[in-house]
Amino acid sequence: MADRFRLTLAQLNPTMGDLKGNAALARRAWAEGRAAGANLVALPEMFITGYNTQDLVMKPAFQADAIAEIEALARDCADGPALAIGGPALEGVELYNAYYILQGGRIAARVFKHHLPNETVFDEKRIYASGDVTGPYAVDGLRIGSPICEDSWFEDVAETLAETGAEILLVPNGSPYYHSKVSYRHQLMVARVVETGLPLIYLNLVGGQDDQVFDGGTFALNPGGALALQMPLMQEDIAHLDLIRTDGGWRFEAGDLAPIPETTEQDYHAMVLALRDYLRKAGFSKVLLGLSGGIDSALVATVAADALGADNLRCVMLPSEYTSDASLEDARALAENLGCRYDFVPIAQGRQAITDTLAPLFEGTKPDVTEENIQSRLRGLLLMAISNKFGEMLLTTGNKSEVAVGYATIYGDMSGGYNPLKDMYKTRVFETCRWRNANHRDWMEGPAGQVIPQRIIDRPPSAELAPDQRDEDSLPPYEVLDGILDILVDRDGSIADCVAAGYDRADAKRVEHLLYISEYKRFQSAPGTRLSKRAFWLDRRYPIVNRWRDDSGD
Missing domain, CATH: 3.60.110.10 (Carbon-nitrogen hydrolase)
Incomplete structure (x- = not known):
């Protein structure tokens, strides 16, 4: 033998x-x-x-x-x-x-x-x-x-x-x-x-x-x-x-x-591989995304450049009157750093046309989130038009924190065929951007160096749909939000568990409510890279309509 x-x-x-x-x-x-x-x-x-x-x-x-x-x-x-x-x-x-x-x-x-x-x-x-x-x-x-x-x-x-x-x-x-x-x-x-x-x-x-x-x-x-x-x-x-x-x-x-490699690199590589294979196996070779000047779209653009190469990436800035000069400057700087195509498509004229069209119906009402969402949905419409015209898959850019609590506009910034950040909480988005700026690997198609401008990482997050708007006007600070979501989603914990971990009960109840009422949005959302055992879709299957709430933690 x-x-x-x-x-x-x-x-x-x-x-x-x-x-x-x-x-x-x-x-x-x-x-x-x-x-x-x-x-x-x-x-x-x-x-x-x-x-x-x-x-x-x-x-x-x-x-x-x-x-x-x-x-x-x-x-x-x-x-x-x-x-x-x-x-x-x-x-x-x-x-x-x-x-x-x-x-x-x-x-x-x-x-x-x-x-x-x-x-x-x-x-x-x-x-x-x-x-x-x-x-x-x-x-x-x-x-x-x-x-x-x-x-x-x-x-x-x-x-x-x-x-x-x-x-x-x-x-x-x-x-x-x-x-x-x-x-x-x-x-x-x-x-x-x-x-x-x-x-x-x-x-x-x-x-x-x-x-x-x-x-x-x-x-x-x-x-x-x-x-x-x-x-x-x-x-x-x-x-x-x-x-x-x-x-x-x-x-x-x-x-x-x-x-x-350590976990941050593993997660980043997983996002790159997942996006590359999703496109290749679905028959796409090019992507586009709306580049806001914020951190989420910056990271998605970088992942896309690393997955496909900058020549196969189009970034589109769609500013309104609420878009800050810093966002305009940072978006252009990111696109230049990546070496990808950068298009500038203002939405003010289109938004005014929609506002005028709806004026007879909305007469006597006060502007509210409806008008904010029109901006987001107009951007989604324009991006999908570009996608249809040029055969480029639209990427959506919402992180897990936003996907969890519905801090996104359905048929607006949620439009798209794939979302690399769907299972990455906002606090980890910051960490991942810092890691990518400091590291480059041979499996990355994008350029080395600090491709994401530091100001994008440092500036307070904002949807920029209204004057002086910040995410924390609508949500708890991301460190608090992500900590509560980790307990409620990733560990399937209770309100009492959140309180025991030191979080305010009112914050935990508010996050739980947002989590449950946003199920219908997640049901219609794009697939995204699974990075945890509790990713939204097959890992966590909840009813869309659900009136139960957890009363523990009093």
Whole structure:
């Protein structure tokens, strides 16, 4: 029996529903593995379809096409290493999330996922049947166990595989990003290694899919938990990893250890990757946004430049009589720093025409938020017209604090196809701008240096829809607002929890009220990069109409 076994690990970026394209990526990885003398080339969970499929995979025609592509891969990859790839499987009338082992021109083995996640963005219990926990499969004499993603988060599947003769664990994953998840994965997998005494590979997808970001970060652990391989976060990569047989069992030889960036960089990279992939996979190559001179649109413009390059970004300033000179100057300076196109489209004339049109109906009433929102909606109309004319996707720029409490105009500044900041609170927007000004990475398409003018970061935030307007005229200070939202949204806490944390009960009640009455806006809002476990959409599903309020904390 051989004392060496080579694995090729393909941390690649599939496109949802592009079965032939995903199969082509698998063939490319297999060819690289064959050239490198691999025994097994491994791809992540549900790679042939892309992930998270949601209900698409329940469509029988889609199932049949996906399985046919896997069967074609088996035939095409007969002369060389085995190929492991995730995809749907049918057994009788049941549908499974499966891991296929292709060898010698046929499907040599299938593993069915046992533990089906039914939380956060996952709803697998209504889609798939739970597979039985089975023993390992063999490739060139090596007995391999493959707990599929969630199966590795529990001890039973790995223990059963170890007890039935597995010599290593290869865990295929479609594990989406949220902050601090990288260290959590390491902790869980170290636990599996310690419990079983087996070396383990955690192989993860990479790439953006709608709001979710699969961050890669594939790694390998030797018995005892020592790290043998760390592949990069947020980037495609193929690595060749060697196993050697020792007196104490199989061990990985040392491989490359990519650095793990701190959380601010991870979040920023996630926004860049998510936007780049959302546009590429949806068929867009260019974007535009309304550049206000404020911090949110400045950060979105910078993310867009880093994702697509400045040549593919259009920034449009749409000033009214309330737009300050500082905003005009800062918006232009930002666009010049980024090197993108900058258009200047005043809205005063259009706003006056709308005001005149509505004057007979509004006669006898006082100006209020209605007139403020007309400005925002006019900007949305003009930006969508530019988007239609030039085929550029409009980005919207509201941060999580604003999205949470509805501090945005529906059909106005909420207009757009994607929102990179949707899951980033305002206080973190400031922190992220400072980080980007001080750092540049090779995965950024935008320029290095202090691209966001310091005055944008320092000035008090304002919607500039009325004279001398500031955000804190309508909302608690962002440090207070974000602290309360963190408790109510991210930690699913109560008013009493807010009071116990030192926040004023009246502030907490006001924020809770705004949070609930804004659900209808979020229901119609653009998707945005998921950065936490409580992002708005699949992570937090609330009724649009809801009269319950929390009376705790008195």
